[in-house]
Amino acid sequence: MNTARKFIRLADRDNVATLLDDLAHLERLTDGMALRPGIPFGHKVAVADIAAGKPVLKYGVVIGHATQDIPAGEHVHVHNCT
Amino acid sequence: MHASDQDTFPGFRRSDGSVGVRNHLLVLSTVALTNRLAELVSRAAPGCLLIAPDFMRGLRGHDQLIQDRVLDGLVSHPNVGAVLVLAHDAATGNALRERYRNAGRPFDLLVFMDAHGMADAVEKGRAALVRLAKAIEGAPRTPAPLSSLVVALECGGSDASSALCANPVIGRFVDRHLAGGGTAIVSETAEFIGAEPIIRSRSATRFVTEQILERISRTEKMMQEDGEDYRGINPTPENIAAGLTTLIEKSMGAIAKTGHALFNGCLNFAEPPQGKGLHFMDTPFFSPVSMTGMACAGAHLVLFGMGVFNPSGNPLAPTIKVCGNPETVRRWADSLDLDASGILTADKTLDEMADRLRDVVVQVAGGSQSRAEDWREGQIIAPRSLPAL
Structure with missing residues (x-):
């Protein structure tokens, strides 16, 4: 029985991770970090606090910038990143 | 296996100093x-x-x-x-x-x-x-450094797993291969539309940056002439539903297979690279065509990342198929060389999978047939852009 969500951080410097399962009701990542429930498979979760205007890093590259403060564990997508 | 064994493969020495993985x-x-x-x-x-x-x-x-x-x-x-x-x-x-x-x-x-x-x-x-x-007949294989290999990087049948498993695994291997003095070529210019910031931050010289950007912009203009606005409609609503937030994030799904090294050169179709390191080649996106370009530039092997199955390959450069989609791995087990789905399903890391890819590369370079070779997949296709006389 899975009690935590699988994820991948594609580069060491990334501040987001990608969720690898559909267990959206769970509230922890396998490394113990708390996350907001409801984030779908393939979507991103912040693994560090990202201040408004700061770069969002995935694959070790800047894929966008935070449009508001994003706390660790929060869903990162078009509503808070562009 | 000792590190020294892993750093070589039995290859065919050519009189020009190059090494072949097939004879x-x-x-x-x-x-x-x-x-x-x-x-x-x-x-x-x-x-x-x-x-x-x-x-x-x-x-x-x-x-x-x-x-x-x-x-x-x-x-x-x-x-x-x-x-x-x-x-x-x-x-x-x-x-x-x-x-x-x-x-x-x-x-x-x-x-x-x-x-x-x-x-x-x-x-x-x-x-x-x-x-x-x-x-x-009977030509011998002798130990050759793995760093003598030029690997072509290809992806096709891409899905969400490609961006998380197959392509990042290939990228991790490529990082190590290039750090060891190897050479890699990536192609399919259209896939780089939207990834211009990556090119600017990852080119060895300003000249290389400008050359690559010029090729990308030329391809984007061709699309616009055909009435397509790639940048305007991407990421698509389907991409966004799947979790992709920006165009550059989408592009990285494919570009992840290049790892993190700097681009050392920009090549025309089938133009051999001068020197080691990572090279960009300007090619159409259809995989048999892009693989033709990279193989004819001297690539020894193709590393092909896929999500859904893609039945192409290159007849001359043995093609190694890496797949991270568990369903594809089940259905096409007889046609894939490396199952990378453990990243999704079994807590495997990119490093572990890159180790396994390296083992497959050493085996195939040393003479084991890749699955694409077993099935005799692949074709040579030269692209054309003008009406013939």
Whole structure:
């Protein structure tokens, strides 16, 4: 029985991770970090606090910038990143 | 296995200093007119590799240049041990003989129109092929550094798993291969639209940045001329539903297979890289075409990341298929070389999977057939952009 969500951080410097399962009701990542429930498979979760205007890093590259403060564990997508 | 064993593979030494991972006896038809002859001749040597693309006459400008460069790349490819070139007429035959007499490997040329009928042409061709087969029979493999390998990076049938498993695993391997002094080529210019910031931050020189950006912009203009606004509609609503937030994030799904090294060069179609490191090649996105470009530039192997299955490969550069989609891995087990789905399903790390990819590369470079070779997948296709005369 899975009690935590699988994820991948594609580069060491990334501040987001990608969720690898559909267990959206769970509230922890396998490394113990708390996350907001409801984030779908393939979507991103912040693994560090990202201040408004700061770069969002995935694959070790800047894929966008935070449009508001994003706390660790929060869903990162078009509503808070562009 | 000791690190020193892993750093080498048994390869075929060529007189020009290059190393091959195969010792193909190549039967090459240089124009569609000799394709049937090539087919009949190739039956005299069951293990030979027949390459009979639909090479044309009447090509104009750049298209002729590309077709010639593809031909050069096939004859001088490091995986070719000996080659029988079929020409249609005496004039072309003489020109090709001049061009390839110093190809550095057993070589023969047959002029179709010199024959007295088809049976005679086939007879002459078969005799030449048997002589060439004898010339390379028992050629030894000797240890060669893994860093001598030029790997082509390809992806196709891409899905969400490609961006998370297959391509990042290939990228992790490529980082190590390049750090060890190896060479890699990535192509498919259209996939780089939207990834311009990556090119700006990852090119070795400003000149390389400008060259690559110019190729991307040219491809985007072609799309616009066809009424497509790639940048405007991407990421698509489907992409966004799947979790992709920005165009650059989408582009990275494919570009992840290049790892993190700097781009050392920008190549035209089938143009061999000068020097080691990572190179960008300007090619169309259709995988058999882009693989033709990279193989004819001298790539020894292709690392092909996929999500849903893609049945293409390259006939000359053994193609290693890496897949991270568990459903595809179940359905196409007989056609894939590395199951990377453990990243999704079994807590495998990119490093572990890159280790396994390296093992597969060493095995295939040393002579184990890749699945694409088992099935004889692959074709040589030279792209054309102008109407022929």
